[in-house]
Amino acid sequence: MPDRIAQPNAYLHTIDLCVLRYCRQTQALEILLNRREAEPFAGHWALPGIVVNGGVEDLSLGDAVERLRQSSKVGMPLAWIEQVGTVGDAFRDPRCWSSSTFYLGIVSDEVPLAEHQKFFPLKDVASASTKLPFDHNSLVAAVQERLLSKSLYSSLPLMFLGHEFSAPQAVTIFSLVLERPVLKTSIRQRLMKMIEAGHLQETGRKKSGDGGRPQATVENLKPASLYLFDRSFLE
Numbered sequence: 001m002p003d004r005i006a007q008p009n010a011y012l013h014t015i016d017l018c019v020l021r022y023c024r025q026t027q028a029l030e031i032l033l034n035r036r037e038a039e040p041f042a043g044h045w046a047l048p049g050i051v052v053n054g055g056v057e058d059l060s061l062g063d064a065v066e067r068l069r070q071s072s073k074v075g076m077p078l079a080w081i082e083q084v085g086t087v088g089d090a091f092r093d094p095r096c097w098s099s100s101t102f103y104l105g106i107v108s109d110e111v112p113l114a115e116h117q118k119f120f121p122l123k124d125v126a127s128a129s130t131k132l133p134f135d136h137n138s139l140v141a142a143v144q145e146r147l148l149s150k151s152l153y154s155s156l157p158l159m160f161l162g163h164e165f166s167a168p169q170a171v172t173i174f175s176l177v178l179e180r181p182v183l184k185t186s187i188r189q190r191l192m193k194m195i196e197a198g199h200l201q202e203t204g205r206k207k208s209g210d211g212g213r214p215q216a217t218v219e220n221l222k223p224a225s226l227y228l229f230d231r232s233f234l235e
Helices: 061-070 122-126 136-151 156-161 167-178 184-196
Strands: 011-023 028-035 049-051 080-089 097-106 117-121 164-166 200-208 214-220
Touching (some): 011 136, 049 061, 061 097, 080 136, 097 136, 097 156, 117 122
Antiparallel strands (some): 011 049, 164 214
């Protein structure tokens, strides 16, 4: 870690965004990182983030998050975004006292990446097997925990699958996010409840799934909202 740079009365607040995707090729969750251009930690992979205190145009945290999403550090549409927490102390940034409000974001579309962007396995970053500067590993671990805990009782994992998906794909993504096998019958029951509630609709179409067998699909009628199940997967 670089030597601490003394800057009396200095303070930084950042917005940091953990953008996750489901990689169908590797059957794993991945997180977007950026190669830093500036010091400290120039050349290191880190979470995309921006400074929000000082001379910036943002009128709210929401404005700042959208500015970050539109920037070259992210530059992709997000199917879901939510605030996870805020941390701060005198040691997380070698420049000065700093704090961060950090977010969980999910991208469902295949998007081109710039040279300074790369997706890494989420489990490696959350466990610090892939080490990041500042306290970014702990931020990612907190985001992973939020994803897991919220997926126990909501439709959050379906955000990874995009507008149209099949029941087997839903089983796969729930099992992956929850880190445990999920029964097909349990997922089908939940999908039926979402159809009855007007969140999903059967398309009448089929598309190839795992093994190449065509599977009936449903479409998400309310892509910007979550459905809360009446039972947790732990019950």
